[in-house]
Structure formats: structure tokens, C-alpha cells
Amino acid sequence: MDTTPDWVPPEGTWASSAARRRNMQAIRSRDTKPELLIRQLVHASGLRYRVAARPLPGLRRTADMVFRPAKVAVFIDGCYWHGCPEHYVPPKTNAGYWSGKVLGNVARDRDTDRQLANAGWLVLRFWEHEDSDSCARQIATTVRERRRGSGAVR
Secondary structure (H helix, E strand, O other): OOOOOOOOOOOOOOOOOHHHHHHHHOOOOOOOHHHHHHHHHHHHOOOOOEEEEOOOOOOOOOEEEEEOOOOEEEEEEOOOOOOOOOOOOOOOOOHHHHHHHHHHHHHHHHHHHHHHHHOOOEEEEEEOOOOHHHHHHHHHHHHHHHHHHHOOOO
């Protein structure tokens, strides 16, 4: 009986240990505490939005909050995964892999910003450590201004 796995990860692309792999897999990509708090505050201000939605149908990337009529896409970025200049600490274990992954995320973020801007969208990005009340106020103000300017009712 053959006991070799059907799929073997490419050299250097897997976590340094089984425990680290489990830990990294448990990290949420949506519905984080900062995201939930900001969403709650924006909702309480009377605005409605799509959660974890694609702003552009052909773009395989999702924003944390999408206001379609106003063409506003909101991203609440985690300090580690998106390379916060204030809080990012390079990994000590398997540094090449994880640092490369973060650099790839940052490059993808800039590409997403560019593609959305080219399509007439406004991108709002916040770090997870920013004050939630301030972020929610900025989102609400921006969305309302864009709705007034575009003539959108909702």
C-alpha cells in the first residue's frame, strides 16, 4: 500500500511547523474584531453596505465593505498581513516565506487600489489599530458626500 501523499507542497512554501500552520490557518480573513466594530458603527449611522464583496465583477478581490451606488470600497487591513509601517514585525521563523507573502499582499493592495480608481471607485483603507469611531465617521462622511455628488438616493 502506497502511503505517500497525493500532493506535496512546493519547497519553502509551507509553515515552519504543524503548530505554526494551524495557528496561521486560524487567522480570520474577514469578520475580525476591528472590522466588526467599524461595520457596527457605520450601520448605526444609517448606512447600508455589502460585506466581503467584489467591487468589480471581473476583479477577484473582495473589499471589507462595499457601497455600490457611491462606488466606495473600504478595506480594514491587519498590521501584520499588510505590512503596517508602524507595527509590522518581520517573522523570525521561515522569514523568507512569510516576508515574501506580506510583500505580495502589499503589492496586491496597491494593484487593487489602482484598478478600482481606474474604474471610478474611491478606496478607503484603514489599519486595524486605528480608532474605530474615527474610521466609521470618515466612511460615513465620504459615502454621503459621494452619494450627494452622484445623485444616488441610497
